[in-house]
Amino acid sequence: MFYLPRSQLQNESSLSVEDLSAVDWPARFHELAASARHPALKQYYQAGVPDAATAIADVPMVAMDFETTGLDPQQGGIVSIGLVPLTLARISCASAAHWIVRPRARLSHESIVVHGITHSDIASAPDLSKVLDELLAQLSGCVVVAHHRSIERRFLNNALLTRLGEGIEFPVIDTMALESRFRRQPGFLQRLRGHKPASVRLAESRKRYHLPFYRPHHAQTDALACAELLQAQIAHHFSPQTPLGELWS
Amino acid sequence: MQAEHIEIVDFLRQHQPFTGLSDEVLQQVAAQISIAYFKAGQQILEFGAEINDWYVIRSGAVEVFRRNGELYNRLSEGGFFAEFGLLRNKRVRFPVFALEDTLVYMIPEPLFTELFDNNEEFADQVEVEDRTRLRQAVARREDANELMTARIETLVSREPVLLPAGATAREAAIRMTEEGVSSLLVVTTSDDQPMAAARLVGIVTDRDIRDRLVTPGLPFDTPVTDIMTAELTKVEHNQFVFEAILLMLRYNVHHLPVIKQGLPLGVVALADVIRYESQNSLFVVRSIFNAQTVEELTALASDVRACFSRLVAEDANSRMIGGSMAVIGRSFKQRLLEMAEEKFGPPPVPYCFLALGSMAREEQLIVTDQDNALILDNRFDPQLHDEYFLNLANFVCDALDACGYTYCTGKVMATNRQWRQPLKVWEQYFSEWIERPSPEFLLNSAIFFDLEGVWGEMHWPEMLNDLIRRKARSNSRFLACMARAALTRTPPLGFFKGFVMETDGKHTNSINMKRRGTAPLADLIRVHALAVGSRAHNSFERLQDIIEAGLLPPGNGPDLRDALELIAMVRIRHQALDLQSGTEPDNNIEPDNLSDFERKNLKDAFQILSNAQKFLKFRYQPGRAV
Numbered sequence: 001m002f003y004l005p006r007s008q009l010q011n012e013s014s015l016s017v018e019d020l021s022a023v024d025w026p027a028r029f030h031e032l033a034a035s036a037r038h039p040a041l042k043q044y045y046q047a048g049v050p051d052a053a054t055a056i057a058d059v060p061m062v063a064m065d066f067e068t069t070g071l072d073p074q075q076g077g078i079v080s081i082g083l084v085p086l087t088l089a090r091i092s093c094a095s096a097a098h099w100i101v102r103p104r105a106r107l108s109h110e111s112i113v114v115h116g117i118t119h120s121d122i123a124s125a126p127d128l129s130k131v132l133d134e135l136l137a138q139l140s141g142c143v144v145v146a147h148h149r150s151i152e153r154r155f156l157n158n159a160l161l162t163r164l165g166e167g168i169e170f171p172v173i174d175t176m177a178l179e180s181r182f183r184r185q186p187g188f189l190q191r192l193r194g195h196k197p198a199s200v201r202l203a204e205s206r207k208r209y210h211l212p213f214y215r216p217h218h219a220q221t222d223a224l225a226c227a228e229l230l231q232a233q234i235a236h237h238f239s240p241q242t243p244l245g246e247l248w249s
Numbered sequence: 250m251q252a253e254h255i256e257i258v259d260f261l262r263q264h265q266p267f268t269g270l271s272d273e274v275l276q277q278v279a280a281q282i283s284i285a286y287f288k289a290g291q292q293i294l295e296f297g298a299e300i301n302d303w304y305v306i307r308s309g310a311v312e313v314f315r316r317n318g319e320l321y322n323r324l325s326e327g328g329f330f331a332e333f334g335l336l337r338n339k340r341v342r343f344p345v346f347a348l349e350d351t352l353v354y355m356i357p358e359p360l361f362t363e364l365f366d367n368n369e370e371f372a373d374q375v376e377v378e379d380r381t382r383l384r385q386a387v388a389r390r391e392d393a394n395e396l397m398t399a400r401i402e403t404l405v406s407r408e409p410v411l412l413p414a415g416a417t418a419r420e421a422a423i424r425m426t427e428e429g430v431s432s433l434l435v436v437t438t439s440d441d442q443p444m445a446a447a448r449l450v451g452i453v454t455d456r457d458i459r460d461r462l463v464t465p466g467l468p469f470d471t472p473v474t475d476i477m478t479a480e481l482t483k484v485e486h487n488q489f490v491f492e493a494i495l496l497m498l499r500y501n502v503h504h505l506p507v508i509k510q511g512l513p514l515g516v517v518a519l520a521d522v523i524r525y526e527s528q529n530s531l532f533v534v535r536s537i538f539n540a541q542t543v544e545e546l547t548a549l550a551s552d553v554r555a556c557f558s559r560l561v562a563e564d565a566n567s568r569m570i571g572g573s574m575a576v577i578g579r580s581f582k583q584r585l586l587e588m589a590e591e592k593f594g595p596p597p598v599p600y601c602f603l604a605l606g607s608m609a610r611e612e613q614l615i616v617t618d619q620d621n622a623l624i625l626d627n628r629f630d631p632q633l634h635d636e637y638f639l640n641l642a643n644f645v646c647d648a649l650d651a652c653g654y655t656y657c658t659g660k661v662m663a664t665n666r667q668w669r670q671p672l673k674v675w676e677q678y679f680s681e682w683i684e685r686p687s688p689e690f691l692l693n694s695a696i697f698f699d700l701e702g703v704w705g706e707m708h709w710p711e712m713l714n715d716l717i718r719r720k721a722r723s724n725s726r727f728l729a730c731m732a733r734a735a736l737t738r739t740p741p742l743g744f745f746k747g748f749v750m751e752t753d754g755k756h757t758n759s760i761n762m763k764r765r766g767t768a769p770l771a772d773l774i775r776v777h778a779l780a781v782g783s784r785a786h787n788s789f790e791r792l793q794d795i796i797e798a799g800l801l802p803p804g805n806g807p808d809l810r811d812a813l814e815l816i817a818m819v820r821i822r823h824q825a826l827d828l829q830s831g832t833e834p835d836n837n838i839e840p841d842n843l844s845d846f847e848r849k850n851l852k853d854a855f856q857i858l859s860n861a862q863k864f865l866k867f868r869y870q871p872g873r874a875v
Contacts, residue, residue, distance in 0.1 A: 090355065091284040096252045210350035211286070212308040214256045221256050224284075228352060231286035 025049045025171045025248070038164045040133045047140035049171060052245030056234060057088045059244050061173065062138060063145040063227035064152050065219045067115040069105045073154040077103025078128060079117050082219030083138055086145070086227045088240055097138060098220040100125045104162065115217045129163045139170070143248060147202045147226045149174035171248045175229045178247065179205045182237060205229055209236065254279035257354070260307060264327040265845050266374030270364075278364070283355040287347040294331060294345040301339065302355035304331045309351025310745070312754075313343045320754050322852070323348065323745040327845075332375055335361065374849070401493050402486040404522065405507055405515030409434045414450055418462050418476055419469035421453050431455045432504040434513050435477050449513050451477035454504055483508050484517070491569045494522050495611075498534055498576040530556050530573040537580040543588070543648045546581065550653040553577055554828055557615050561825035567817035568789055571612035578608045578654065579703050582621070585648050586704040589641045597634045598626035601705035602645070605661060606696035610771065611787045612817070615824055616834050619646060619654040620661045620696050622668040624709045629671040638669055659693060672709055676716060683720045686730035695734060695772055698779065699786055714784065721779040725871065728780055732869035735772035736862055740765050740855035744840045744848045752859075762823070763836040766816035770858055773865050774809070777801070780869070788813060802864070809861055812854035819847055 026049055033045035050059050063084045070076035083097040100117060102125045112118055146152040149172035157167040183198035199205070202225055203216060209232035214225050234242065257279040261267040267275060283302065287293050287309075294300065296316055306328045313322040313330055321343055324330060334342040335358055356364075365372045412421055412433040421433055435451040453473055461467075461476040482500045484493050486509040493505055503519040519531075533549065533556045540546045556577070560570045586602055605620040607613045623638060642663035650656050663669050670678075682690065682697070698717060702710035721727055741749045741760060748756035760766075774788045774795070783794035789810060796806035820836060827834035843851070 089285060093252075093254055093257065093280055093282045093284070096254070096280075098252050209286070210309060211352060212256075218253070218255060220253055224256065228284060228286055232288075232350070235286055235288040235291065 023171070023249075024052075026051055028169065032169060037166060040136045041160070041164070041166065041168065044136040044140050044168075049141070049143060050244055052243060052248075054244045055241045056238065056244055056247060057240035059087070060142045061086050061145050061227075061230075062142040063091075063223040063230070064139075065146065065222035065226060066152055066155055067111075067117060067217060067219050068151070068155055069103050069107050069111050073151075073158040075105060076155070077105035078155050078159055079103055079107065079111070079115060079122065080219040081131075081135065082221070082223035083135070084220065084223040084227045085138070085142065086231070088231065088234060091224065091227045091231070093224075095138070096220060096224070097134075099131050099135070101128045101131060102126065103128075115219075127163075128159050132160075132163075143173055143244065144170055145173045145175065145226055145230050147174070147205075147222070147229065148176045149249075173230060173248045175205065175226055175233060176200050176202070177249070178230075178233050178237075182233075202226065202229065206232075209233070252280060254282075257282060264305075266329075266371045269370040270368065274364075274368075278356065278360065281357055281360050283357075285353055285355065287351045287353065289347055289349050289351075291347045292344065293347055293351070293353065294334075294341045294343070296341055296344045298341045299339055300331055300334055300341055301358045302331065303329065303335055303358065303361040304345075305329045305354040305356065307352040307354050310348040311345050311351055311353075312348045313345050315343065320742065320752065322743055323750055323754070325746050329375065332361075336365075399490045400486070401484050401488050401490055401507055401517060402509070402514065404490065404493075404517045405486070406521075407515065409506070409513045409515045411436050411513070412453070412473060413438055414472075414474050416473045417470045418458060418467070418473055421473045421476075422455075422458055422469075425455060425458075430516075431518060432516050433473075434506055434516065435473055436513070449481065449483075449506060449508075450474070451479040452481060452504060452506060452516075453477040456503075478502075481506060485509070486514050490522060491565070491572075493517055494531075495569070495572040495576065497522070498531060498573065499579070501534075530560070530577060532556075533577055534580045537577070537584050540584060543585070543651065546584065546648065547651045547653075553653065554615055558825050558828050561821060567612075567814055567821060568787070570821055571607075571610075571614065571817070572787075574613040574615065574617075575604075575608045575611040578613050578617070579604065581649060581652055581654070582645065582703045585645045586641070588648075589644045592644065593637060593640050596641075596705075597637055598628050599706050600625050600638065601707065601709045602663065602703045603710055604701050604703045606699050607771075609696075609699040609701035609786050612767070612771065614821060615653075615828075616836060617654060618657045619649045620657050620659075621646070621649075621663050621703075622661065622700075623663040623670070624675055624706070624713075625669065625671045626706075627671045627673050635666075635669075639664070642669060661696065672712070675713055679713060679716055680720065683717070683724055683727045686724075686727045688730050688733055691730050691734045692737060695731070695775060698731075698775060701786060717779070718782050718784065722782040725869070728776060729869045729871040731776045731779065732865050735769065735776050736866055738764055738769040738772070739862065740769065740858045743852035743855065744843065747839070747841045749840055759837045759839045761836045762816060762820040762838055766855070766858070767813070767820060769862070770809070770813045770816065773858070773861055774813075776865060776869065805861065805864070808857045812857040812861075815850050815854045816858075819843075819851060 029045045029048050033042060036042040036045055063086060065082045066078050067080040068076045068078055078101055081099045081101065085092050085095045100121055102122045107119055107122060144152065153170070153172060161167045179200040183200060202222065203213065206225060206229050209229065211228055211232060214221050216222060254276070258272070258275045261275050261278060267278070270278070284307070293304070293311060306324055306326055308326055310323065310325040311328070311330065312320060313324065315321045330343070330345055331341070334340050339358070365375060410424065410428045410430050410433050412424055412435050414435050414437045424433060425431065432452055432454040434449055435453055437448050437450055451474065453476060457476045457478070462471060482496055482502055483506045484496060486507050496505060497503065497519060505517050507514045507517055533552050536549055536552060537546065540549065557570065557574065560573060582602060582604065590596065601624040603622040603624060605622060607617060608620070623642060625634070625638065646656065646662050646664050656662065661668060682694070700710055700713060742752045743750050745756065748758065749760045750756060771788050774791050777795045777800055778785065778791035781795055781798035781800055783791050785791045785794055792806055792810050795801060819838070823838050823842065824834040840848070
């Protein structure tokens with residue numbers, strides 16, 4: 001995952017594609033299955049998503065994380081993808097996946113410093129279109145879990161628009177958004193007095209649940225970190241019976 | 250696509266039992282792991298539930314319980330659980346709860362079994378049977394030293410040279426020269442008995458010819474039986490080499506006849522064993538006997554410590570180290586008593602100086618106080634004689650204190666009038682203690698039942714030991730009292746992070762390995778030894794008698810032996826480390842200074858001790874037939 005400057009983190013609305021909180025996802029997938037042209041995408045939608053009323057304990061999920069060339073999905077591209085499937089009961093490393101892909105955008109020096117993936121790494125890497133079938137197959141029927149959903153949502157959407165001429169929509173359980181719900185942000189007066197807002201970044205959030213420190217900026221590790229964080233958040237603030245609709249958007 | 254389980258592999262690589270696995274295997278393990286998070290207080294495993302995974306704690310801490318709700322263990326990062334149920338019937342045998350917020354790795358059963366079957370080191374660490382792991386730990390260490398495992402018969406290089414008891418001293422000398430040996434075994438034969446089936450009556454050495462024949466100017470035709478040593482110290486062919494060394498030290502002899510099935514097999518000489526002990530305790534013993542003044546003796550204290558450190562460095566076992574230190578302690582006492590008799594003149598009546606407790610059990614270490622007493626002749630008259638014996642006792646006890654054997658805090662010393670008594674009073678003491686046992690007295694006086702003569706009339710302590718043997722074994726009330734006293738000190742449950750964990754779940758910062766380990770074990774073994782009428786003093790030897798008497802449930806005897814060896818060696822090693830780092834050694838150990846290996850094995854050993862105490866309590870109830 002690419003860490004955003006604090007200013008952008010605090011103002012999530014500016015990044016969101018659209019307000020998706022009211023979306024009826026099963027119905028939306030039904031529509032998209034009919035309109036999608038690319039066969040893999042069509043199959044993905046046809047697999048459907050669980051109903052909003054489903055208990056979280058019964059929902060198959062995939063934690064997903066991207067490393068990117070920059071922050072702006074219009075100009076940047078995906079460099080690596082990490083996937084870790086999970087249910088509430090267990091995170092499964094057996095079907096975890098990690099791809100390095102060649103972005104069409106230039107690899108900036110700053111991003112190399114962040115994720116350590118270099119020009120020579122990507123020189124021999126495939127284009128995202130080559131791994132798309134496999135990626136979509138892994139996501140099929142599962143709800144995506146991400147820390148700061150708009151990155152994964154917008155970068156994947158843009159990558160598909162560029163390559164297939166059609167984008168992708170999918171529901172996400174955003175562990176950062178969940179964390180924000182439990183961290184009361186300081187009011188105007190408190191901010192004046194120097195109270196800093198509680199950090200909802202991945203590492204700091206994990207610390208609150210006594211999860212171990214992982215070195216960041218490796219897509220698979222970050223996806224794993226995010227999966228563990230979701231399990232911890234649900235153990236502390238929700239229950240296995242919590243309906244999916246309270247968690248995703 | 251290449252999945253990279255970086256954090257998982259890194260974690261595994263740093264933790265037992267995975268440390269010995271190759272990176273390739275670790276990658277395979279990581280690729281099959283499942284992960285789950287549990288909030289503090291949440292149940293992880295429920296008794297009887299089906300399980301298909303083995304659990305490793307990635308972060309946090311858990312508590313493992315027995316079925317009856319008793320705390321079994323507390324584990325933190327790197328700890329693992331569920332192997333018991335997994336290798337039996339795939340049902341949870343020990344319920345587990347998260348003590349803190351906990352992240353666990355779950356390793357599927359087929360992979361666990363594969364690791365267990367194909368990696369010895371892994372299996373040793375995870376071993377389901379606590380006792381098996383302990384046995385291996387003890388055995389592997391002993392393998393490291395030839396001295397501890399070599400049998401005496403391997404030292405016997407030739408048939409013994411025998412001499413008929415009717416021969417003369419000159420014939421003995423000629424025979425030695427012809428055969429090129431420094432000792433002969435003297436045997437009696439009859440016409441219908443071949444020489445090989447001869448009865449061994451003594452040993453004669455070249456030194457005997459010098460000291461007992463030539464020096465006193467006896468004629469060469471003196472019968473060899475006049476100059477031989479008739480009170481033989483012998484060894485069995487299958488005893489260990491280190492036991493031969495201890496015997497030579499103890500009795501100050503340089504030749505030991507080796508016996509197999511009652512017949513002489515050969516002789517081992519000091520020179521045969523000396524190569525097994527590079528820097529030996531014999532040297533210290535010799536220095537003690539060469540010392541001319543108390544000051545010279547006190548100067549040897551540092552040599553004693555150096556000898557202790559060397560024995561540890563040479564991987565000696567606790568029996569060897571405890572035995573060597575006891576011999577050294579005895580030598581100090583013997584030399585001091587010689588000096589005392591020079592200083593105060595010959596004793597007005599015969600006496601015997603006693604060693605009690607760890608020295609008598611040959612389990613002495615470097616941190617030890619002096620427990621001693623005096624048996625006096627029955628003609629002892631306090632008015633006439635006590636001044637002499639008080640002076641003698643003060644001289645010896647003060648000098649021992651100066652040599653590093655501190656005064657006994659319980660005042661069990663010959664300087665105490667109560668413990669400086671004629672034989673008949675000692676007999677009354679023991680009869681009284683055994684026939685009318687007082688739990689309060691026995692609580693602090695178990696050491697009187699480990700008694701051994703050091704100097705003087707050595708048959709008196711044997712008479713007392715016989716009296717104890719006779720009276721104690723049939724007296725269930727006495728044994729019950731001794732058993733109760735032996736249960737006052739209990740082992741802890743184990744370790745948790747930097748703490749010692751008690752059975753009630755409380756934590757302490759350090760553990761006294763003597764009070765919580767070796768002492769309760771010695772106490773427990775003593776009770777059984779009294780019950781079976783064992784003559785042995787050493788706990789390992791007592792245990793052997795107890796096992797042979799069939800008193801313990803099968804397997805418990807060897808378990809106790811391993812537990813004693815392990816706890817004693819941890820105590821010994823940590824004292825040696827203290828010496829090395831220049832701090833004053835003591836019996837306290839901080840869990841942070843224990844290796845993972847020691848922690849795991851100590852926990853097993855404590856468990857064995859705890860179970861043995863339960864058995865002791867059940868076995869010796871007042872009024873129960875023994």
